[in-house]
Amino acid sequence: PSSTLSISRTIQGHWQLAGGHGRYKEADALANMKAHLDAGISTLDTADIYGPSETIIGKFLAQQQKLKQPQQQQPVVCTKFCCFRFLDDINREEVRTRIKSACDKLQVSKLPLVQFFWSNYDIKRYVDVALYLTELKEEGLIQEIGATNFDLKRLQELKKAGVPLVSHQVQLSALDRRPVQSGMTDWCAANDISLIGFGTVSSGILSEKYLGRSEPPTQEERNTASMRMYSTTASRFGDWTLVQELLRTMNEVAIAVRADGRSAAKVTIANIAQRYVLQTPSVAAVLIGVRNQEHIAENIQTHSFVLTDNEIEAIDKVVAKRKGPKGDVWDIERGNV
Secondary structure, three states: OOOOOOOOOEEEEOHHHHOOOOOOOHHHHHHHHHHHHHOOOOEEEOOOOOOOHHHHHHHHHHHHHHOOOOHHHOOEEEEEEEEOOOOOOOOHHHHHHHHHHHHHHHOOOOEEEEEEEEOOOOOOOHHHHHHHHHHHHHHOOEEEEEEEOOOHHHHHHHHHOOOOEEEEEEEOOOOOOHHHHOOHHHHHHHOOOEEEEEOOOHHHOOOHHHOOOOOOOOOOOOOOHHHHHHHHHHHHHOOHHHHHHHHHHHHHHHHHHHHOOOOOOOOOHHHHHHHHHHOOOOEEEEEEEOOOOOOHHHHHHHHHOOOOHHHHHHHHHHHOOOOOOOOOOOHHHHOOO
16 A cells, blocks of 8 residues: 655654653653754654653644644654553454544544554464554544564565555664565565664664774663663674674775765764665664754764665675574564574
8 A cells, every 4th residue: 555644764763751761851852852853853653552652742743733834844653552461352442442542642633653563473363453453544543554563474464454554663773684584675665565664773882882892782881771672682693793893894884975975964873874774675764762862963964875785785794694683573572583
């Protein structure tokens, strides 16, 4: 299905509002959203399981509505419908109640994008529940339906059953190639499903901060939920010397981009890491975790240049030496590998 929804190629990620990333003030969270929007990062990602995240974003959307800006300058919110418990019991009524609750929290009459997650493939009701979401799309409560963290086999099952998927949000970076190695990126490209990649800079591991470091992130540095997650991804990728080889290669590419005038910006390793993902077949956008306004200018730079085939190949060569992560999307996290 071709989507009616337009999103920014960089998306504000608001998992950080769920806890696990330190304390924050709601006013600061709202100011961060506005600063990113003003910079052109106009799509916001949240979930029903991210604590007060939907409610805070709802306040932000309401603030923006009052400004009476043209529609193309209005923020777009993507949320998730996550199913973890009592999977046998989820019925139409529950799905409707939860979707209406998300509308209320986000202060919208229709959810622009609902991304569906199902925790246990052994309980095979994920197709039924996705079809309940499809009914709500037909009714007008949902604009578009996506998925998040499914493997290729189940994504194909959803598609075959008639679920009109337009997107799939997955962990995708130079350190995590599972959507590529499973054939998912090619299948999504052939089936008009856009991938949204998260973890593209792996909580800053793919940046100058770690270039030349003799050791991986320390216990003290693994003090947020995301850094703990991406440190684990890096350790599955290979030993720290391979991560360093990747960082050196990305740094050489960044130097080349700065030297040949492709971008007026001071291009960084993080920009190269994001471009490497954005130039993957079927990838529509990368998601950045928002905790402050420090990286806005840097994140915008990612869209000021394009990597050459030779530069992608140089990164590919290092990535090809990886030991993992093995399997398809979210297999390890589900305990299936």
